Structure formats: structure tokens, C-alpha cells
Amino acid sequence: MGAIVISRILKKIRQSKNLENHEILTLFSAKKESDILNILQTASGIRDENNVPITLTSTVHITNECSVTPKCKYCGFAAGTSRSGYYHPFHKTDEEILQAVRIIEDSGISRVSCSGAHGHGGEHALQAARIVKEHTNLDLLVNVGTDLSADTIHQLAAHGTDTLCCNLETTNETLFSYIKPGEKFYQRVKVCNMISESGLELSSGLLIGIGESNCDRLYHLKFLRAFKTLGEIPIMGFQPYIGTPMEHHPRCSMRDQLLTIAITRILYPDIRITVPTPTIGPENVRKSLMAGANNLATVIPDSYPHDIKGVGSPVCGTLSDVRQVLDEMGLKYILRTHPLTTRQKIPVTG
């Protein structure tokens, strides 16, 4: 019976008909392996029919010094939160950022995410944008959470920043307040609105497996439609970081991650769906692509100069491993082959 219902829903999707909420929830509830596979195939088919390019995004972590207090319960990124994370405070120098982004560009990866913790008045975001855009041809996403004012957003746009990220994590406000006791949900929504109003592309993602329901996930995906410059939705499966208040909370199942990626693709046929290699697990990158994702994030070139820990988990995917998966799957992806001939090669300025 379940399989028949799911086939009927998938047929509706193939006919480009809109789904009712109860139908989307039926997809979220799929249990049988064959049903799940059919949903994933439908989703990746939508990505391919829409010619959504497959891209890779590398990363630079600017600082882990975070003023949010108390810390988010899942966080292993901020200084002092987890011995498996960075633990010790750092703030990268201009030279360190420049070294990293040059190596990323030389590897052929065309996009970098520069992220940093809260409490720096957006200065760290501007520092990264200036260095990336003055010295490379990389596309740039900046993620400093809510550490942004309208003026900083304006300056980031002037520097050529391509995308600003502010993850809501969950739109279940009770859950949000529980896992992020030092932050306010409305503040994150406000920053998403400010980004959207500025005209810059907004990236805003879901952290799943933290106790939210399928209804919460569906509501969240629909909530994002309100932001008119939304161009990217990261889907991040919760992984427990040792030493944090959520270290014993179960990791997000692969089934939930894949179904959420696939349903996001069904609802947003041509959006950039990002899956960070640390949250899906580098060994599962293939599955995320099978589910309709098109941007793999936290992809680390082999010669990356700094210690790197994923934001959701300490283990990141390397460029060589990710390329091997993409090649085995026969997927075309964007990798710039001659970055050295096109970028400005000038020393970093203060």
C-alpha cells in the first residue's frame, strides 16, 4: 500500500504537479529501501533535468572565538567546546587566510566558504572578503552567523561577496532555544531578511536530527521561500561532538539525511543544495549526490596548509576522495583547470 502511494506521489512530481503537505510528509516517512531509492532517483533526476551544476566548496575557518553564551549545545567549533574540535582559540592572520585560499584556488576548486564565530562585529567577515576577492577568482560564501549589521552586509557586497550564509538550523522555536540558548531565533530570521533585502544571495540551512519532527522539516523548507534571494540550502545531519552537552544525542540517520536532501530537491528543483562532507561523512558523499545534492562543501585540497575540523564533525572530505567518487559516478563537476593564469598574484595588504 505504502509503495503504491509513494509511486503515485512520485508520478505527480514527474508531471510537475504541486504536492500537498500530507504527500510530502508521506515521502519523509518512507521506510522501505525500494521506496527510498525511488524518491532519491526522482530527486537526482530533477537536478539533472534542470542542468544544476555540481560544484565543490572548500573552507577557511577565520576564528573560533565565539562570544555567544551559553554556547550552542551541539557546537564543537567554538574554543573550549570539544577536545575533538579546535578547542584552543585561534584567529587566522591575513597571511594564513591568503595562503589557504591560494591553495584552494590552485587545486581547481572554484568556491570557498569563509566562516567564523560570533563577536567580532563583522570585521572577520570583511577581512576574509577583502583577501579572497583581491587575490583570487574564487566565488565566496561568508558565514559569520548573526555577526552582521546592514552596513557590514553592504560592505561585503561592495567587496564582491557572492553569498552570505545564516543558518536557521531549525524553525521549531522551542527546539532552537533549547539547542542554542545563547541565541534568539528572531535574530537569525532578521539577519536572513537583511541579507535578502540587500540583494546578496542567501544561503540558509537545516540542522537535522536534533529532535525536530518531519512536520518541522517541512515547515522549515517552506519558511525559507519567504527570502527572495535564497539561492542555497545546506542540509546538515547532526553528528555529536565529544565533550559537548549533546555528545550522547544520537547522530542523524543516513535515511533522514538522504530523504531531506531529496525532498529539498523536489521542492526546490534548481536551488544549490549543499552537503558538508563532515556532516554526511566523507564516505557517504556518493549517497548525497544520489539524493539530489549538487554542492559538496568542506572539500579540502590535499596540500591544505592548516589543521581543519568540520563544523559539524571533525572529519572532512579531501578533494582527491571527492573527485574519485564524482568520477566513478560519471558526474560532470566544475573544477577550474588553469586558476594560476587568471588571478592577480600580489602580496596581501593590511
Ligand code: SF4
Ligand atoms: S554554533 Fe556558532 S554561534 Fe553557536 S557557539 Fe558555536 S560558534 Fe558560537
